[in-house]
Amino acid sequence: xxxxxxxxxxxxGDYTYRNSDAAVLRFxxxxxxxxxxxxxxxxxxxxxxxxxxFMRPFDVxxxxxxxxxxxxxxxxxxxxxxxxxxxMMLAQWDTLELLMESLSADYPALFxxxxxxxxxxxxxxxxxxxxxxxxxxxxxxxxxxxxxxFEYITRQAQGDFAICDQRDNNLYMDAGMVTSQADWxxxxxxxxxxxxxxxxxxxxHQTGVFERALKYLxxxxxxxxxRRLNWTMTINPRLDTxxxxxxxxGTDRASVTPDNAGQKVHLRVELQTLxxxxxxxxxxxxxxxxxxxxxxxxxxxxxxxxxxxxxxSLPRELVEYKGLTRYLPAALEWLAQHDDGAELPVGxxxxxxxxxxx
Amino acid sequence: MMHSxxxxxxVYQPLVPDLAGGRHLLVVxxxxxxxxxxEELAGVFAPVQARLHxxxxxxxxxxxxxxxxxxxxxxxxxxxxxxxxxxGYGVGDRLYVQGTExxxxxxxxxxxxxxxxEKQVQLYHAGSLxxxxxxxxxxxxxxxxxxxxxxxxxxGRHLLVxxxxxxxxGAFMGVMVDAEAPGEIPAIEEVFA
Amino acid sequence: MTGxxxxxxxxxxxxxxxxLRHVRLVAADGGKLPPAAAGAHVQxxxxxxARTYRxxxxxxxxxxxxxxxxxxxxxxxxxxxxSAYIHECLQVGEVLEAGWPGNLFAPVRTARRQLMIAGGIGxxxxxxxLAEFAFSGVExxxxxxxxxxEQQVFxxxxxxxxxxxxxxxxDGHRLDIPALLAAQPAxxxxxxxxxxxxxxxxxxxxxxxxxxxxxxxxxxxxSALSGxxxxxxxLARSGxxxxxxxxxxxxxxxxxxxxxxxxxxxxGACGVCATxxxxxxxxxxxxxxxxxxxxxxxxIMPCVSRARAGRLVLDL
Ligand code: HEM
Ligand code: FES
Numbered sequence: 001x002x003x004x005x006x007x008x009x010x011x012x013g014d015y016t017y018r019n020s021d022a023a024v025l026r027f028x029x030x031x032x033x034x035x036x037x038x039x040x041x042x043x044x045x046x047x048x049x050x051x052x053x054f055m056r057p058f059d060v061x062x063x064x065x066x067x068x069x070x071x072x073x074x075x076x077x078x079x080x081x082x083x084x085x086x087x088m089m090l091a092q093w094d095t096l097e098l099l100m101e102s103l104s105a106d107y108p109a110l111f112x113x114x115x116x117x118x119x120x121x122x123x124x125x126x127x128x129x130x131x132x133x134x135x136x137x138x139x140x141x142x143x144x145x146x147x148x149x150f151e152y153i154t155r156q157a158q159g160d161f162a163i164c165d166q167r168d169n170n171l172y173m174d175a176g177m178v179t180s181q182a183d184w185x186x187x188x189x190x191x192x193x194x195x196x197x198x199x200x201x202x203x204x205h206q207t208g209v210f211e212r213a214l215k216y217l218x219x220x221x222x223x224x225x226x227r228r229l230n231w232t233m234t235i236n237p238r239l240d241t242x243x244x245x246x247x248x249x250g251t252d253r254a255s256v257t258p259d260n261a262g263q264k265v266h267l268r269v270e271l272q273t274l275x276x277x278x279x280x281x282x283x284x285x286x287x288x289x290x291x292x293x294x295x296x297x298x299x300x301x302x303x304x305x306x307x308x309x310x311x312x313s314l315p316r317e318l319v320e321y322k323g324l325t326r327y328l329p330a331a332l333e334w335l336a337q338h339d340d341g342a343e344l345p346v347g348x349x350x351x352x353x354x355x356x357x358x
Numbered sequence: 359m360m361h362s363x364x365x366x367x368x369v370y371q372p373l374v375p376d377l378a379g380g381r382h383l384l385v386v387x388x389x390x391x392x393x394x395x396x397e398e399l400a401g402v403f404a405p406v407q408a409r410l411h412x413x414x415x416x417x418x419x420x421x422x423x424x425x426x427x428x429x430x431x432x433x434x435x436x437x438x439x440x441x442x443x444x445x446g447y448g449v450g451d452r453l454y455v456q457g458t459e460x461x462x463x464x465x466x467x468x469x470x471x472x473x474x475x476e477k478q479v480q481l482y483h484a485g486s487l488x489x490x491x492x493x494x495x496x497x498x499x500x501x502x503x504x505x506x507x508x509x510x511x512x513x514g515r516h517l518l519v520x521x522x523x524x525x526x527x528g529a530f531m532g533v534m535v536d537a538e539a540p541g542e543i544p545a546i547e548e549v550f551a
Numbered sequence: 552m553t554g555x556x557x558x559x560x561x562x563x564x565x566x567x568x569x570x571l572r573h574v575r576l577v578a579a580d581g582g583k584l585p586p587a588a589a590g591a592h593v594q595x596x597x598x599x600x601a602r603t604y605r606x607x608x609x610x611x612x613x614x615x616x617x618x619x620x621x622x623x624x625x626x627x628x629x630x631x632x633x634s635a636y637i638h639e640c641l642q643v644g645e646v647l648e649a650g651w652p653g654n655l656f657a658p659v660r661t662a663r664r665q666l667m668i669a670g671g672i673g674x675x676x677x678x679x680x681l682a683e684f685a686f687s688g689v690e691x692x693x694x695x696x697x698x699x700x701e702q703q704v705f706x707x708x709x710x711x712x713x714x715x716x717x718x719x720x721x722d723g724h725r726l727d728i729p730a731l732l733a734a735q736p737a738x739x740x741x742x743x744x745x746x747x748x749x750x751x752x753x754x755x756x757x758x759x760x761x762x763x764x765x766x767x768x769x770x771x772x773x774s775a776l777s778g779x780x781x782x783x784x785x786l787a788r789s790g791x792x793x794x795x796x797x798x799x800x801x802x803x804x805x806x807x808x809x810x811x812x813x814x815x816x817x818x819g820a821c822g823v824c825a826t827x828x829x830x831x832x833x834x835x836x837x838x839x840x841x842x843x844x845x846x847x848x849x850x851i852m853p854c855v856s857r858a859r860a861g862r863l864v865l866d867l
Contacts, residue, residue: 040821045553057553080497087660089687090588097586118583118617120686140686167659168476168765185494191526192366199366200522215838216820223554223585223651226816243494243533247515250537279588279615279683281657326538378761380733447737450761473663473738477763 002109005130007065012073017237017291021355023062024296026052027303028269029348030229034309036318038204040213045227045273050349053271056106057225058099059288060158065130067158067180067239074179074240075155081242082151083190084163084175091163091175092150093120093140094277095284099153100126115139128156150175159270159288162186164194166281169218173197174282180239180289182232182268183246183323202317220283222276230270230287232322233331237266237291256327261334262295265327267307294334299355302345304338311335364521370462370483373399375406379452379478382410384424385436385465387457388417390485399456400424413439415461433461437468447472456482460490460501463528487550491519492529499529506547507535516543519550557584557649559595562619564643568704570626571672572638577619579646587652588614589683590676593622596648596798597633597641604633605778605798609675609770610652611708614683625672656742656770658683663738665691668726668753670745671701676770677744678708685712694718696726696749728753732760744770779834782858786810786867787829801853805867812853812867819855826851831863 009016019027028051045057053059075081084092104113114125120140127134133156137144145152154161154177162178164171171194178186189197194214195205204210220226234241235252256264268291275284298304311324312332319325345351375382384403386396400423403410410425415436419427430436453474455465462481469479491500491508498512503519510517510532517532524531536542558579565573576593578584587593592607608622626638656676658665665684667677677693684691692714699719709715718726732741732753741762743753750769757767778798785792786805795804802824805812815823819837828851835845837852844850851865 040816042816042818042821044817090660090683118586119613119615165660166657167661185531187497188492188494188522188524188527188531192524196366196523196525199364200520202363205363205365212820212822212838216816216818219818221651221653222587225553243531245495246537247495247534250534251540253538278586278591278652280660281588281590281654376761378758380761448733449735449737449739449741449763449766450733451737452761473736475738475763475765477765478737 003060003062003064005065006062007069009063009066011066011070011237011239015236015238017063017066019292019296020062024292024299024355025350025353026061027292027297027350028053028229028271028290029297029300029303029306029350030231030269031306031310032346032348034306034344035313036310037315038201038207038209038318040209040216041228042213042216042226042274043228045225050347053288053290054227057102057273058106058157058286059271060103060107060110064158068131068156070239071155071179074242078242078244080187081179082154082177083186084148084150085165085191088150088163088165088175088280088282089142091165091277091280091282091284092142092148094279094282095161095163096149096153097139098275098277098284099157100124103157131156151177157286159286161287162285163277163280164283164285166218166283170194171214171217171283178242181242181287182230182234182270183241183243185243187244200321202321203315217274217283220274220276222278225273225275227271227273230272232268233324234266234268234291235264235327237293239289239291253323253326256330258330258333261327261331262298263293265294265331265334266291267294267297294331295358298335298338299358300350300352301338301356302349302351304335305340305342306344308332308335308339309344364523366523367521368481368523368525370481373402373454373456373480373482375403375454376452376480377405378450379406380409380448380450382406382425382452382454383447384410384412384454385415385456386412386417387415387433387461387485390457390461391417392484395484396424415457433457433464436465440465440468440472443472447474449473449475449478451478453479454482455479456484458485458488459483460488460528463490463525467526467528489519489550490527490529491517491532492524492527493517494531494533499527500532503530504548504550506549507543508532508546554585554651557651559584559620559647559649561641561643561645561647564641567623568701570638571704572624572626574622574624574637574641575619576622576647576649583617584620585651586615586617587612587620588654589658589679590656591652591654591679592656592676593620593652594650595633597636599632599636603798604636606633607653609656609679611675611678614679614686623672623675656744656768658742659740659768660687662689662740664736664740665689666731666735666739666741667691667693668728668731668741668743668745668749669693669695669697670743670749671697673744673746673749673770674705675744677742678705680742681709681712681715692716694726694731696745699724728756729760732756732762740766740768742768742770779857782862784831784858784863784865786865788867795857800855801851801857801863805853810867814854817854819852822852824852824854826853827866829864829866831861832859833857833863834859 100113103111112127116123122139124139125136160178163175165174176186271288412424413428415430489503491503493510496513500511515534518535520531522531559576560579562577563575567573591610594607597604612621624637696718789810793804793808815821822839833851834857836855
């Protein structure tokens with residue numbers, strides 16, 4: 001498999017990020033039905049599903065190099081986006097091992113891992129060809145890496161990562177690498193329990209979603225990861241929509257008009273997976289973010305129409321929580337032209353193999 | 359205390375001595391003592407008086423009935439005293455704190471550092487509802503906030519004071535209120551008196 | 552690193568003491584095992600004469616070992632048949648089916664001090680704990696109560712590790728549990744694994760000394776989501792009768808019979824598999840149905856729940 005990377009594209013400033021046709025077709029569209037409400041939408045993370053992004057445990061796509069660069073810029077400006085509490089060292093190594101093993105097995109042309117042994121104390125050599133990195137280090141000895149193991153490996157992966165320590169029948173967000181979040185702050189949340197960090201989410205607590213999800217996660221098994229999709233919307237293809245930098249991107253929300261909504265408004269889908277880690281018994285929570293403009297999505301007729309219906313019927317509490325209030329009318333007006341009202345089949349599949357021309 | 363839909367907002371309960379505990383430490387922020395409150399506490403803690411130490415931060419000493427009594431100046435002194443007691447407390451000991459929210463969490467965080475588990479600690483919110491506000495943008499703290507929107511002491515931005523609460527920081531989240539439309543600042547209300 | 556079951560080959564067997572057998576297991580395909588860690592156990596399927604036993608054993612191998620796993624099995628005359636099988640029938644070279652490692656007894660990594668009390672064979676989970684604590688450097692102590700003659704049995708795993716004390720039933724050699732528990736600084740976590748009588752004694756002493764239950768951890772095996780008694784279910788709409796085995800879920804059995812049943816999480820949380828129950832009484836194991844719904848008895852979650860007794864009839 002060859003991936004045509006786009007190393008020069010940007011997620012800030014001139015925003016040159018674009019999806020190829022192939023990237024649009026494999027987009028993990030999150031709406032199987034015309035209405036959306038929070039639920040415990042967790043399923044086994046197996047190598048199958050309606051989108052190609054599910055085929056590998058950790059998906060790498062054409063934006064890989066550019067996303068890693070954007071992450072480095074964000075970390076340079078705010079090193080606090082990576083936080084690890086002191087008792088999480090084992091979980092750091094667990095994460096490094098899981099990512100290195102998975103990436104090198106699924107993308108042998110891009111990544112390789114050579115091990116002289118599996119135990120702590122063994123010499124490992126990691127090669128990351130897209131980023132041009134080679135690193136020889138002692139597994140288990142942080143001093144042999146340029147930074148701590150969690151930061152080292154998650155700088156080389158798309159998306160955000162949180163690690164939850166499990167104790168007292170609860171999960172605690174005790175580590176994170178968070179540079180492309182949908183408006184939540186790691187600095188504020190680090191150390192919180194499952195219910196605390198989910199505190200601001202409307203409606204879901206009352207319907208028992210979080211209580212059931214937590215009980216399920218406490219029983220999560222090694223070797224049997226699970227996944228769920230979460231979504232919001234972002235103006236411009238911006239990865240760093242942190243609350244820290246809200247003053248920088250907040251005004252973008254006021255810039256949307258029915259004319260420019262197609263290019264400006266992006267659906268932001270998070271493929272969230274959950275992994276039991278072997279040595280630390282912690283849970284790794286990778287949040288892989290996919291961005292597609294309304295223009296992109298409307299090239300798949302089913303998706304354009306469905307998004308219009310989901311957004312027009314979205315509960316007011318969700319509209320507010322996701323920060324859509326100011327520009328939703330403009331986005332809906334733009335999407336209306338792609339919805340003829342005909343019944344749509346249930347499911348998230350695109351239903352097409354090629355896209356209408358732009 | 360105010361009601362909120364945001365679940366990170368702690369729920370506080372009246373202090374009740376846990377009879378299973380070994381030694382008992384009661385820490386009270388003086389300014390939150392309503393008339394008669396110390397006598398009331400002495401009554402409640404009577405069953406464990408022999409094993410009770412009371413630290414009063416910023417209040418005059420009462421007549422007695424609160425075990426061994428110590429007087430301290432401020433929250434900072436309480437935090438220092440706890441840090442020094444690092445090896446002094448056991449798994450069976452209990453901590454009870456009465457105070458404003460910033461006081462409660464300064465003490466609770468210091469206790470956690472020396473090993474107190476959540477179930478060893480009881481917190482009772484009394485006195486003013488004023489908040490410590492953490493600025494999401496400059497990460498500075500603004501103390502004693504009583505209004506729905508406050509100018510950040512660090513960066514000057516107008517922050518909307520949310521109910522989302524971090525125990526680690528002992529603070530509520532403040533987010534720039536006019537980030538989408540600069541200058542559009544809603545009416546500021548006095549809400550955390 | 553994903554999968555549900557593993558094939559393990561017995562690489563070596565050794566009787567390390569009367570009634571104590573050490574088993575070394577490797578991946579049957581010659582590959583690597585998944586890493587597992589302090590407190591982890593592995594569930595082995597052992598084909599007894601009458602039925603297959605699924606017993607869980609603590610891994611005593613080095614944390615993270617991927618070349619081989621080790622377990623130590625005590626022969627208890629009254630125990631479930633699995634241990635008897637290991638002592639009497641198991642052969643080097645035999646291939647066993649196993650689940651991926653589970654961990655219901657992981658140490659609390661935020662503890663400032665780790666205190667372990669073992670009774671006899673209950674030392675097994677602590678062999679991997681000691682290796683981890685030596686690596687992380689956290690302050691720790693292990694107190695082992697056993698027969699005087701058993702002290703040396705575990706030497707190969709203790710390898711001169713500091714912080715281990717031995718006690719046995721003779722004057723001057725008994726462990727003074729209340730004194731030990733009273734002397735522990737804030738931030739200590741206690742782990743215990745031993746015979747039921749010892750566990751109860753320590754738990755009572757800890758409660759009396761004011762230990763919060765969040766700081767006391769007692770080893771217990773078995774996953775809430777694993778099987779149970781076999782039973783039968785009739786799928787009324789499809790007209791199919793299914794046999795649900797001890798080790799499979801009702802949902803597995805329905806799928807095996809070729810009937811389509813909706814599902815998502817397969818762990819009792821999402822609610823997608825809720826199925827009308829027409830007859831029979833369910834043993835509810837899900838996190839989804841409310842107490843009222845359970846009492847009404849009209850719904851069952853086949854991904855985890857089973858029959859309390861007899862046969863179930865489902866609207867499927
Ligand atoms: C254990 C790992 C998890 C982590 C670290 C995590 C973290 C977060 C965070 C930080 C937020 C943002 C809250 C805010 O506004 O400040 C969030 C939102 C949310 N989470 Fe989770 N979460 C986890 C698992 C789950 C699971 C298993 C579910 C399943 C139901 C879930 C459902 C949600 C929902 C529905 C939202 C609101 C999202 C939106 O509308 O944009 N989370 N999560
Ligand atoms: S499949 Fe989710 S509850 Fe059964």
